[in-house]
Each structure stands twice: as C-alpha cells, then as structure tokens.
Amino acid sequence: MAAPMELSCWGGDWGLPSLHPESLTVMAYAKFSGAPLTVNTINNSWRAPKGDVPVLISEDIVISQPAKILNFLRRQKYNADYQLSAKQGADTLAYIALLEEKLLPALLHTFWVEAENYCSVTKPWFASRIAFPLSLYLPGKMSRAALNRILLTRGGPPLYSLTEVEAQIYRDAKECLNLLSKRLGTSQFFFGDTPTTLDAFVFGFLAPIYKVCFPRVQLQEHLKQLPNLCRFCDDILTCYFRLTLSDPALIISLQMDDNLRKSPQHPPRKLTTLKLAAGGEEGSPLNRLSP
Numbered sequence: 001m002a003a004p005m006e007l008s009c010w011g012g013d014w015g016l017p018s019l020h021p022e023s024l025t026v027m028a029y030a031k032f033s034g035a036p037l038t039v040n041t042i043n044n045s046w047r048a049p050k051g052d053v054p055v056l057i058s059e060d061i062v063i064s065q066p067a068k069i070l071n072f073l074r075r076q077k078y079n080a081d082y083q084l085s086a087k088q089g090a091d092t093l094a095y096i097a098l099l100e101e102k103l104l105p106a107l108l109h110t111f112w113v114e115a116e117n118y119c120s121v122t123k124p125w126f127a128s129r130i131a132f133p134l135s136l137y138l139p140g141k142m143s144r145a146a147l148n149r150i151l152l153t154r155g156g157p158p159l160y161s162l163t164e165v166e167a168q169i170y171r172d173a174k175e176c177l178n179l180l181s182k183r184l185g186t187s188q189f190f191f192g193d194t195p196t197t198l199d200a201f202v203f204g205f206l207a208p209i210y211k212v213c214f215p216r217v218q219l220q221e222h223l224k225q226l227p228n229l230c231r232f233c234d235d236i237l238t239c240y241f242r243l244t245l246s247d248p249a250l251i252i253s254l255q256m257d258d259n260l261r262k263s264p265q266h267p268p269r270k271l272t273t274l275k276l277a278a279g280g281e282e283g284s285p286l287n288r289l290s291p
Helices: 021-033 066-075 086-113 115-127 138-154 162-184 197-211 218-223 227-240
Strands: 005-009 037-041 055-058 061-064
Touching: 005 021, 021 037, 021 066, 021 197, 021 227, 055 066, 061 066, 066 197, 086 115, 086 138, 086 162, 086 197, 086 218, 115 138, 138 162, 162 218, 162 227, 197 218, 197 227
Parallel strands: 005 037
Antiparallel strands: 005 055, 055 061
C-alpha cells in the first residue's frame, strides 16, 4: 500500500482552492495525474516543516518547491506527461521558463508591490488568516521578499528606477499572455485533450490573476481580452475543483480509485463534460524538472 501523502498550502478565496500560484500548480497536477493527496491549508508558512509552501509530506519525506514535488509524484507513478513526446517535453520546460521570467514578476508585483492592491486586498487577506502577532509582520515580510525578487531579476541596467522596472515587467507579462493564448489556440489543453505539467503551471500562474478582485487590474484586464485563456482556467476550476470550492473547512481530498490504475503510469484524468514570495532560485527549469 502506498504511503499517504499530505500537501500543506495557503488557502483559497474568490472561487480558487488556493491564492498561492505554486500551491495551485501542485494541486492541479495532483488532480491531473490522479495522485491521492490530502491537501490541508495552513495559516502561515512558518508552520510548514521547511518554512515554505507548498510542502509535501510522505512518511519521513518532506519536499518543498513545485518542481521537486512534481518530480516526487512522478517517481510514485503519478505522471501527467507520460504521453508526451521528447519535443513536447522540451516545449514544456521552455514555456515554464517563459512563465517564470516574463509573467511571475508582474504577478508578484500585482499582489505584493502595487500599493493599492497590497493595502486593500493582499495584506488584509493574509493578515486575517495569520495568528496575531505574526499577522502584523508576515505580510510585510512577504511583500519585501517579492520586491527584492523583482529588483534582483529585473532591476539591472538599463532599468534603473522602479517605475521603469514596473513598466517593463507589465509589457513582458502581456507579451507572455499573448504567446500563451496563441499556443493554446482552440485546444482544450496545451498538448491536446489531456492536461499535463504545462497546464498545471499555466493554471497556477493565471488563475489568481483572473479571479482575485483587485482595484488595480491592468494585467487582469489584458487576460480577459484573451478568451481562450479565461476558458482554460474556468474549465479546470469547474471540472477538477468543483467539489472542493464550497468546502467550508478548505480541506481537500484528492482521491483516485484503485480500479482506475491500469498501468504503471497512471493516465491523466481527462475532462468528461467539456471538448512568491517564491523560494530561492535553483537555476533554470531544465535543472529542476525531470522528464
């Protein structure tokens, strides 16, 4: 019998199972691959065994960071990519790198640096879910970490002022959204009618931008001009998370029937009704994701 697996992550709102992009990525992959995770929300990242979320615990194994968690699930035979060709696997890594380089800085800025969004939405939401007195400190720490990450990766020459950096990261993010929309086209998922790792990452990045109600919404407005990406997010929420969105305890059980396990690589679950601040970098996705 397989060891139980438990995922700890930030909770959700606005119809999302989690507001945290990295947590959403792992949760979506678990749904796609049929991994039997029990997902529990936490009130602050310091309660996680490694001080970071999402974190996966299986017996005495503790894993953080989405790429490492997904690799662990693959080693347990929960592989959403088993049908992909070598070229599609390479495309997956390239698009994940694009998301992290072009879209993530604007996502972090929207949540944690844009003053009106942070003061009226992000800070109150996280503070309300963190015990006092950490609620007075932890949101500010997360905001500073997001700004530092943006400036570290995008604040060099020729962009010397924060205003110039902000303008560039939003231009890059809109370009990235346009490329994703063109790549998806009229398809259900990025590689046909079965969701894969790339779909999990794209969903994790796009869904918070799409759903959270911010006063400053320039990135959300651009996303809503790309109806295929909006449909992509809505389809995943409706078909993979519809049983968890109304859960008042926000404790989500992702179970897979053993009778469905017909091969060493469990086939990804197809749709049946429809045709950070982040932790420290460890190099490119090529060094973090295994085939």
